[in-house]
Amino acid sequence: MVRLSNPFAFSPASVTIISTSLYIALLAVLIVIQLELPKVPSSATPYHGINLTEAWQDLQLLTAEYHPYNSHRNDFVHDWLLRRVKDILKNAKASDAHVFEDQTSNLTSSTSSVTSLTSGISVYFEGTNIITYIRGARDDKNEWWKEEDGSPSEAHGVLVNAHYDSVSTGYGSTDDGVGVVSILQLIRYFTTKGNEPRNGLVLLLNNGEEDFLNGARAFGQHPLSRFVHSFLNLEGAGAGGRAALFRSTDDEVTRAYASSPHPFGTVVSGDGFKSGLVRSQTDYVVFNEAFGYRGLDVAFIGPRSKYHTSNDDSRHTGKKALWHMLSTAIATTKELTLAGISPNTSEHRSLWFDVLGSAFVLMQAHTFFALSVSLLVAGPLVLLITLVILRQSGKLYLFANSTSVHTTEGDSPVKLQGWRGLFRFPFIAVFSSAAPIALAYLLFKENEEIVHSSPWPVWAMMISAFLFIAWFTARFADYIRPSALTRTYGFGWISFGWWAFLIVALIHEEQFHLSGGYFTLIFSASAFLATWLSYLELFSLPKKKTYGRDKLQSEGYTDESRQPSRPGSSRRAEDEETADEEEETTEQSSLLRSGGRSAYKTLPHDEEDDNPASTPQKSSAWTRHDEQEWSAKMWNWMWLLQLIVLVPVNVIVLGQLGFYLTEALHQTGQDGSSVFLVYLGIAVITIFIFSPMLPIIHRFTWHIPIFLLLVLGGTIAYNLLAFPFSPQNQLKLYFQQQVDLDNGNNTVSLLGLAPYVRTAISNIPSAAGQHVRCEPVEARRRCSWTGPMPQVAGSNGYTYSRSPYKSLLHYNTSIVDSTKSLKTARFSIGGQNTRACKLVFDLPVSNVHVKGQAPEDKRLPSVPEQGSKELRLWSRTWNRTWTVDVTWDAKQHGTSLSGRAVCLWSDVNQKGVIPAFDEVKHYVPTWAAITKASDGLVEGYKSFNITL
Secondary structure (H helix, E strand, C coil), rough: CCCCCCCCCCCCCHHHHHHHHHHHHHHHHHHHHHCCCCCCCCCCCCCCCCCCCHHHHHHHCCCCCCCCCHHHHHHHHHHHHHHHHHHHHHHCCCCEEEEEECCCCEEEEECCCCCCCCCCCEEEEECCCCCEEECCCCCCCCCHCCCCCCCCCCCCCEEEEECCCCCCCCCHHHHHHHHHHHEEEEHHHHCCCCCCCCEEEEEEEEEECCCCCCHCCCHHHCCHHHHEEEEEEEEEEECCCCCEEECCCCCHHHHHCCCCCCCEEHHHHHHHHHCCCCCCCHHHHHHHHCCCEEEEEEEEEECCCHHCCCCHHHHHHHHHHHHHHHHHHHHHHHHHHHHCCCCCCCCCCCCEEECCEEEEEEEEEEHHHHHHHHHHHHHHHHHHHHHHHHHHHHCCCCCCEEEEEECCCCEEEEECCCCCCHHHHHHHHHHHHHHHHHHHHHHHHHCCCHHHHHHHHHHHHHHHHHHHHHHHHHHHHHCCCCCHHHHHHHHHHHHHHHHHHHHHHHHHHHCCCCCCCCHHHHHHHHHHHHHHHHHHHHHHHCCCHHHHHHHHHCCCCHHHCCCCCCCCCCHHHHHHHHHHHHHCCCCCCCCCCCCCCCCCCCCCCCCCHCCHHHCCEEEEEEECCCCCCCHHHHCCCHHHHHHHHHHHHHHHHHHHHHHHHHHHHHHHHHHHHHHHHHHHHHHHHHHHEEEEEEEHHHCCCHHHHHHHHHHHHHHHHHHCCCCCCCCCCCCEEEEEEEECCCEEEEEEEEEEEHHHHHHHHHCCHHHHHCEEEEEEEEEEEEEECCCCCCCEEECCCCCEECCCHHHHEEEEEEEECCCCEEEEEEEEECCCEEEEEEEEEEEEEEEECCCCCCCCCCCCCCCCCCCEEEEEEECCCCCCEEEEEEEEEEECCCCEEEEEEEEECCCCEEEECCHHHHHHHCCCCCCCEEEEEECCCCEEEEEEEEEC
């Protein structure tokens, strides 16, 4: 029971109750913030100029059907959005706002292939962007964009971007419907009287993001692209939840995001893009890397299982997610337009993270460096000075095995056992840390994808394993060799460990510009403070000499100065006491200074005798009887102060980081990413979060550890045996149908994780009785069979007819130019009821040119340095025929050019157009969802071979 006089003593009950309550409270808050979004305002107009009801209705209409670029629904969405923008401006009576329906921008650009180191991809694209410009108070008053080669006097405009196309298999509610309706509301807000921007605002609704970020690239040809300097990109990589700050270019633009009412995100996500761990991209990369803008990437991060599927709809998104994105966009855009960020402003790398979804921490990278270096130097120096003071005061029990006490018979050693417990923390840390890491490997081997649907049981398993093993080993060590310095040494080891981690984080920040190690500074500072408090606690102890004298006295030695005075001897006793004070005891000193009056050996007098701490003390009620006796007077409440210093800030920072990364990554295994890194990340963050418990966990009663043991057993059984997918957390299977238009045969493929993809195919009627062919594709498998032929040759919108399959695609080739080194061939290619085709070459070509293309943008070269093996063609009109010239190096690749001419179809809003897709979607198990594997759901192709 806890003593009523001191409920905060270092007793088993106090430590167990207070520590457990503190952790539960902190983790509960973090979980609620992770799962629960901020409430939607009760008023439909929380800001003057904003209408939430209107925004929600716009989202529902926008996401009523699939609307990829290569669909007729996409044209409907384009026209509807154009009308909505014009209606908003008309109702606002905004005379200083202009709408541009861009029907002229086109470009040929390229990128290196993500699957090949020897070739890239070229893309010709015709844009249909909708651009709204709201003039700012600082902007030029003339319409400079109408002038030939016109340019603004200063590039200080703010761009807000969202794409209005969806994937062919998703309704696009969070990707990117919420971003689109947020832009509509921004137009409404900034054209409302009293909300006019200080710097001009460009609001871009781009078309064609999903397949190669084409809409953002096309924006570079519009005159307003020369006016923009900063940007806010609104995106979605999940289906609901909070909109997180994905990444930012510098601290100045990040400061604008800090004004958001509910900030969310961490610089670690930006490091994921920089390091290549995150392979997908958003329009951010075009605006920043190609155009040189400075800005922010804000996106939904989960749940990933609904991303690019039919579950990405308004029902699964919800009004709370809409409000979170919209409120963030309003606050950030307002700050950006006020800031006046210009090209002359210096850029500084920044690190940032939110605190409980309510506050935002932002600092420049060089500030982090300066603070870290200061701590690396000052921390050890302060601890060293404290140790020196302790030594000078005779109270440095750390590392002290014994102390020598001068007696009348010579030096007598008294054991202190101050070394006891020095290596206990590493011993406990190694054993307890090995448990979650071993469990991470076990799950990866036995039930790899369980984290996909059950991240919380995985967290519970890791936490219970770490804490139970830590308690068991700590109690065992305490039973064998009890030590009052366990806390002191433990916090010292924690401080040393984070001091080393901080050095590593600094190296990564300086060498690789990765700022995700910011938490090492926070943990190092708090660990240093906890360790320093441990050293200060040693001042409560008696001097080692004093303790040694009292120890000897209790064993039969006496101190003459405390003997009762005999009659007639008081004067002599005083003289001898004076002599004792003036003369230093030496080896030649008499062993019987009292002249034989005492039958006991005597100890020299010490000034400390008058200090009550020098008298023998009984052990504290909460000091184990078998711990060192000198620890009886230690401040037994100091552990609570250390807990408060070390635990809350680190649980909040690291716990929120752990939950954030879990939300972002736990369903990426289906995309081919390594799930082991997810398990390992959970294990490591568990170790970091609960490491402050190791120095005090030996004081825990058995109740909590036994409960954790039961949790550990249950979660291990569940995580190893449970099926990893569910209707709420589906496995994504990637669909594609390829049709050989020359021979009339086709192949339907599903790409997914083995063995689940085979299980799903076993439910599909057309695959029954066929030999399903499977081949590995990185970490997944592609399984194929012959399916029903598509009926994609339609006309007049959604009216389709059966046409000979050969007529779905037409092409012809001719030789344009031929030299010894270079060969040029001309292709004419087109397809029925499509506006997307491509040419796939067996060998890379060195140059491509599409008839009618705009002059090449040097920022976006048409062919990468290593050449292109694929040219994708996108048209704003239907049934287009492209004329393309391609050149290749005859010396390196020969005089012939072979490959395939391909056209794409992606419109499945009407059943029966792609029967194989309808069948797969209908018959796969409820734990699976269908998404696209490539640009087209159907690829019809014909082979070509040009020989000179």
